[in-house]
Amino acid sequence: MFDNNIHGQLFIGGQWRDSDSGGRTDVIDPSTGRVIGTVADADVADADAAVAAAKDAFVRDEWAGLSGRERAGILHRVADLVRENADEIVRLESLDVGKPVALCRQVDVVTTAEQYEYCAALAQTLDGATRKVPLNAFAYTRREPLGVVAAITPFNFPLILSTSKIAPALAAGNVVVHKPAEDTPLSALFMASLFEQAGIPAGVVNVVTGSGSVIGEALLKHPGVDKIAFTGSTSIGRHAASVAGEALKPVTMELGGNAAHIVFEDADVEKAIGAIIKGFVFNTGQFCMGGPRLLVARPLYDTIVRILADAVPEVPVGAPRDPETVVGPMAADRHVKKVEEYVALARQEGGRVICGGERIDLNGGYYYKPTVIADLANDSRVVQEEIFGPVLTVQPFDTEDEAIDMANCTPYGLASGLQTTDLARAHRVADKLQAGIVWVNDWAMLDPAIPFGGVKDSGFGREYGPEALASYTKVKSVVVSLD
Ligand code: NAD
Secondary structure, eight states: OOTTSSOSSEEETTEEEOOTTOOEEEEEETTTTEEEEEEEOOOHHHHHHHHHHHHHHHHHTTTTTSOHHHHHHHHHHHHHHHHHTHHHHHHHHHHHHOOOHHHIIIIIIHHHHHHHHHHHHHHTTOOOOEEOOSSSEEEEEEEEEOSEEEEEOOSSSHHHHHHHHHHHHHHTTOEEEEEOOTTOOHHHHHHHHHHHHHTOOTTSEEEOOSOIIIIIHHHHHOTTOOEEEEESOHHHHHHHHHHHHHTTOOEEEEOOOOOEEEEOTTSOHHHHHHHHHHHHHGGGGOOTTOOOEEEEEHHHHHHHHHHHHHHGGGSOBOOTTSTTOSBOOOSSHHHHHHHHHHHHHHHHTTOEEEEOOSEEOSTTOOEEOOEEEEOOOTTSHHHHSOOOSSEEEEEEESSHHHHHHHHTOSSOOSEEEEEOSOHHHHHHHHHHOOSSEEEESSSOOOOTTSOBOOSGGGEEOOBSHHHHHHTTEEEEEEEEEOO
16 A cells, blocks of 8 residues: 555645545556555645645745745755655655656656756746846846646656646745646655655645546636646647636646657667667656657668567566566556557558567556557558557658658657767758757657757647746846936
């Protein structure tokens, strides 16, 4: 059971409490399919209470009123607590999401601590500017926090993606109501207890667990919310952006992806294979910036398909608590069912399944074999749509221009990447790829200093980097007459 270290309750105004209705939701371990506990199922009254508590904390000015350096000190304490509690975070995130423990420790824990450290540094850079103007006046700008941020996050990287909102929002002096995905609420509740220990004042961060259609929707529409920071699917994001648009609220939209990974004929094939496999199996393919569409220069096509057919079945798939595991279960049974549907569709669309293509029967968990599918047409649904599982499609191309057109041909534009030893080509192609981030000769190179986010149906706004901090502030100009 998960509950020796966390409350399965809502965290509102610094208090742990049950939901107004008393409702509870099951939490399932995806490696066994078994219920491991329950958490509170919030309703609209709880959203109201959380927003009111956040607003009250903002008005009390105990957070925004601190200097950047004072906020930085507290954010550093959060980072320290994340590192000190790494074992427990890994245990919870692995139970909740099915993440392999070794990767979770290396990626989720470290990235979370580093984000708080990076944002602690940024908190001290919130300067305005003075402007020399041809008026008899002294003009300057201030960067001010927005107020109450509703952070709505997805199931696949619960901790990292909530941190990518909460850390910059706090650095800039905002207050937060966080709604984690219904399937994966545990790390959000654990973090609430760390925020308390770090000395973040009551009401500055509130956590409400519950369904998107009830509590998420209530936050989107709440007049007390000043900004919506959303990460999730394009369909829900489109809806969230339209609600925010009606209320003229600032939003960031981190949405779906379906990145192309291009291998040119001059690539270092051995290096490329490692990046290709990492790009589509990382986090069991539940990675918005994964590389599920492999485009290979025709002279290398058969070779790469043959290498993948041998190498992919060797990737260790298994129980998340096994330190050797690289690919764990998917986070919920419905995600495996979706992958099964897409692989069946690929067969109908003329795809050749090179390896994988089926579930793994292990302890009742939600496992699917890493799967490679060759020979699909570019306009097939399996190529065009986001599968969000451990599935790679492989297609040949003949020219650089054709590769770029194929890479850009889906509605998405979150990430993209290429393998080449030709430096000029690397820059030339990166310039043409429609994506928020382009990786050259590796995949998933991420850091809190490097902004990421989408174009086209992958959304807008950037997380990480000073760009994220700026999106949690508003600029005020002050002009003082010298007459
Ligand atoms: P989802 O859209 O189903 O849910 C995301 C969040 O929105 C959840 O907290 C959910 O409860 C909430 N929600 C659902 N309905 C809502 C509503 N009507 N109003 C307000 N909130 C609502 O997404 P998911 O299945 O959890 O996550 C997978 C998707 O997220 C994939 O498409 C993936 O590409 C995308 N994603 C994008 C990024 C990025 O940085 N661009 C990162 C991770 C995941």
